[in-house]
Amino acid sequence: MGSPPPIAMPDELELPQLMSAPAAEAVIDGRRMLYFGGTGYLGLQAHPEVIRAGCAALERYGVHSATTRTNFGSPSALAVERVAAELTGKEAAFYFASGYLGPQILLRGIATEFDAVFVDAQAHYCVHEAAEQCRLPVATFVHRSPLDLQAVLAAHLGGGARPLVLCDGVSPVTGAIAPLGEYCNVLRDYAGAGVLIDDAHGFGVLGEHGRGTWDHAGLDGPQINGDTLPRQTPAPSTSVRQFACVTLSKAIGGHGGLIAGSAALIRRLKEQSGHYRGASAPAAPVAGASAAGLRLALENSQLRDQLRRNVALLKHGLGRLGLPCDDSPMPIAGFSLGDQVNMERIQRELLAHEIAIGFLRSYTNLGPHGALRIAVFADHQPWMIEKLIAALQNIM
Ligand SMILES: Cc1ncc(COP(=O)(O)O)c(C=O)c1O
Numbered sequence: 001m002g003s004p005p006p007i008a009m010p011d012e013l014e015l016p017q018l019m020s021a022p023a024a025e026a027v028i029d030g031r032r033m034l035y036f037g038g039t040g041y042l043g044l045q046a047h048p049e050v051i052r053a054g055c056a057a058l059e060r061y062g063v064h065s066a067t068t069r070t071n072f073g074s075p076s077a078l079a080v081e082r083v084a085a086e087l088t089g090k091e092a093a094f095y096f097a098s099g100y101l102g103p104q105i106l107l108r109g110i111a112t113e114f115d116a117v118f119v120d121a122q123a124h125y126c127v128h129e130a131a132e133q134c135r136l137p138v139a140t141f142v143h144r145s146p147l148d149l150q151a152v153l154a155a156h157l158g159g160g161a162r163p164l165v166l167c168d169g170v171s172p173v174t175g176a177i178a179p180l181g182e183y184c185n186v187l188r189d190y191a192g193a194g195v196l197i198d199d200a201h202g203f204g205v206l207g208e209h210g211r212g213t214w215d216h217a218g219l220d221g222p223q224i225n226g227d228t229l230p231r232q233t234p235a236p237s238t239s240v241r242q243f244a245c246v247t248l249s250k251a252i253g254g255h256g257g258l259i260a261g262s263a264a265l266i267r268r269l270k271e272q273s274g275h276y277r278g279a280s281a282p283a284a285p286v287a288g289a290s291a292a293g294l295r296l297a298l299e300n301s302q303l304r305d306q307l308r309r310n311v312a313l314l315k316h317g318l319g320r321l322g323l324p325c326d327d328s329p330m331p332i333a334g335f336s337l338g339d340q341v342n343m344e345r346i347q348r349e350l351l352a353h354e355i356a357i358g359f360l361r362s363y364t365n366l367g368p369h370g371a372l373r374i375a376v377f378a379d380h381q382p383w384m385i386e387k388l389i390a391a392l393q394n395i396m
Pocket residue numbers: 098099100101124126168172198200201247248249255256257
């Protein structure tokens with residue numbers, strides 16, 4: 001098993017250029033248009049409170065601390081950790097430069113408590129890379145298939161071995177949600193088993209409290225990223241251990257990766273992580289903005305409720321056009337429509353109507369032709385979504 005093979009990348013200069021904040025209306029290639037791309041699901045990247053908090057942190061602390069966190073503490077990063085712990089109901093948190101690092105940092109801290117890892121074959125690059133680096137045997141299972149997971153576990157595990165399943169909480173391109181409850185059911189036969197999710201896209205969006213995919217599955221609680229178990233302690237056979245890492249760069253409107261959990265686990269992750277010992281803290285303005293974004297996203301459900309109404313409107317409209325989309329609350333619809341030439345045409349013609357959607361030529365879980373990807377935000381107005389659906393109908 002290995003991470004996905006290298007791919008021919010498009011020349012970034014030839015792609016549509018995003019020349020403003022990624023809000024419902026954005027400037028692309030110098031023209032103001034409706035924007036349905038990217039991951040700013042709650043519309044927070046340009047929220048006045050987020051911008052103000054980022055500017056205040058920049059003025060107070062400068063660009064960043066220019067020291068590692070084990071030399072001088074970084075109040076702006078510590079503030080993010082405090083707010084994140086408070087709003088996710090955890091004891092502590094670890095805030096670091098990029099969500100991409102999350103699976104690697106978390107897996108490194110818990111790897112000794114498992115005997116093999118089982119990775120969703122279409123998980124994000126960073127999940128595959130973390131698995132490759134963790135020095136445990138690695139096997140893959142078919143994307144979002146509890147049945148295949150069951151078969152792969154049976155084929156690879158000897159008696160008493162403790163499996164750890166790795167996957168995305170939400171697939172970045174299609175928005176498909178991982179069947180976490182079903183994975184846990186499969187794993188109940190394996191004492192000491194665990195599931196670790198990269199919840200980059202679920203955090204701030206899914207679940208009653210916006211805490212992400214575990215919350216959506218009805219499995220949220222202080223047990224997530226809980227205390228590590230000493231190797232000798234027999235784990236209760238009925239409970240599957242739960243882990244998650246998230247990013248603040250998508251729904252939260254800030255930037256950087258985050259792991260929130262028990263004080264003991266977070267201390268251990270920091271002790272073991274070169275990103276704590278040997279890297280600068282995340283830059284002060286993004287830390288200031290991220291703390292404000294966390295409050296706006298998680299303190300109440302207003303933005304999520306707004307987003308859910310827009311998701312329903314978008315998916316209803318796409319359904320009317322016969323386009324494939326599920327009825328989940330994820331604000332993403334990703335699908336292939338013919339070949340690459342056709343999908344590039346659709347993207348181009350929508351741009352001519354001043355509507356921008358994504359076209360991904362390749363990504364972790366795409367077919368050979370790529371996919372169109374539509375993301376809806378909390379700050380889209382109903383008329384904007386209707387305009388997109390009408391334009392799609394004309395163009396397809
Ligand atoms: C599933 C997933 N994990 C991690 C990342 C990386 O997060 P960040 O942008 O915070 O580094 C992304 C994409 O950006 C992603 O889609």
